[in-house]
Amino acid sequence: MTRHVVVIGGGILGLAVANELSTRGIRITMLEKEDRWAAHQSGHNSNVVHAGLYYKPGSAKARMSVRGNKSIVDFARKHDVPVEVCGKLVVATSESELPALTVLAERAEANGVPARMIGPDEAREFEPEVACVRALRVESTGIIDFPAVCDVLARQLAEAGADLRLSTPAVAIRQRGTGVEVSTMDGSVLADALVNCAGLHSDRVARLAGLTPRARIVPFRGEYFTLRPDRSHLVRGLIYPVPDPTLPFLGVHLTRMLDGSVHAGPNAVLALRREGYRWRAFSGRDVLDVVRFRGTWKLARRFARTGYHEVRRSLSRKRFAASLARLVPAVRAEDLVRADAGVRAQALLPDGSLVDDFLIETAPHQVHVLNAPSPAATSSLEIAKHVADQVLA
CATH class of the missing domain: 3.30.9 (D-Amino Acid Oxidase; Chain A, domain 2)
Known part of the structure; x- marks a missing residue:
């Protein structure tokens, strides 16, 4: 049975995965090479809660961003994280862009995203300075403080007794019987399973663990x-x-x-x-x-x-x-x-x-998240559920 999981990467996705596993009774060791959480992609983005209209219907991005749009907003409101569901305009500035805008509207409908086509006069009711021939009004897009979400997740993990280690990069990973051993400069961590959420270094961590990632x-x-x-x-x-x-x-x-x-x-x-x-x-x-x-x-x-x-x-x-x-x-x-x-x-x-979708590869006792750019922050709580299911399968 999986009782102890080591998670590498302290961005929003790693913290969300660790938190999800913790709520399922799993002991967590979190390794982050920087001296703070959300030091890279999670702390250097536009803080947009995406609606899910851009992604291929049926793809992981489409499914998880639409569900994630709701779950991350609900999480923020529950924990007093600043969030505002303000909606957005996607604007066609010339007639030549109208076919692509129509395709986008059809994709929004297929993905279950609340959106509607509007004319330039109505667009200027939302944005008086905008220039367009048509626009797609997307109601569920929002703005959030993703670093603050990370702070809440880290606090919940600490309160649950997780072993949270900042300034602790993984330097070696070895298979050990029915588990894994992750070496750091301060010693080794023995766990039943490993989750790699290392973002910009995820492929290197996968190779460190003995995989040959395809991306x-x-x-x-x-x-x-x-x-x-x-x-x-x-x-x-x-x-x-x-x-x-x-x-x-x-x-x-x-x-x-x-x-x-x-x-x-x-x-x-x-x-x-x-x-x-x-x-x-x-x-x-x-x-x-x-x-x-x-x-x-x-x-x-x-x-x-x-x-x-x-x-x-x-x-x-x-x-x-x-x-x-x-x-x-x-x-x-x-x-x-x-x-x-x-x-x-x-x-x-x-x-x-x-790679235009989330990419997750597995090996015995290992799950590696190898492609999780935008809308991964929006989708983080949903990706975390999926990864946790794979870890515990």
Whole structure:
């Protein structure tokens, strides 16, 4: 029987999995290499509670984000975590985008997402400064404080007696009879099972455990700006463009945060370090991992033009503002103030295709979450139930 599980990774997903297992009577040891929870993806994102309209019907992302939208909001309200279900607009700014917007509306209906098509006049009732020919109004999208969710989960684990170890990276993983042994700089942990929720390093942890994961993590930095406080009135809620269906990224958008500030972004450029939140951040090991992986070169050939434009936008405040001005024409380059960036752990296959769904691989006494980018934070409580079921199967 599984009585003790070691969880690697102290972001929202690792904490949610640990908490779910703890509520089922499992003893938990949590290993996080940083000195705080939610140090990376969970603490460097736009804090949007996604509705679930973008994802292929029947996919894990579609199922878990729709359920997760409700469960994470309920969790936040129960534990006094700041949350606001404000809805959003996905706007078509030209007639050429209308077919894609229609497909998105059909996908929303298939996934059970409350959404409706509206005209430009009604769109301006929600967002007076928006420019569009049509828009999709999505009612269940919200804004939340994901780091605060992590704090609550960590507190619940501590109260339940979990062994929570910050500043404790896993350095070796070995199969030991009917369980696993995870070595750290402070000694070893013997457990009945291992769950890998290491995010940006999930593929490396899997290899450390003896697996050959079929996907490689490639880091993409998402860069943000905020609107100057005197220009924040331009956006009341969330305004998104019609996404490019060939890419996993939603395009730069405008998001009013819980504190009233307006975030703009993110773009998506290849990071030169897995935790590369700035252009100057560089890791030879991380770059070699990317360069030596054949999937990287196949991806580059497919999206060379897109990558070129993303880099140009990254280097030019004027170009970034121009992308935002397609949605809200009043936005100008001088309105933008540089904000903290995030890094997306995107799983890439050897054929150069981006993994577009959650990816979980298992081995005896091991579960490895190898692709859990957005909407993983929204879906975290639902993913946790699924992972816990696999651990205890």
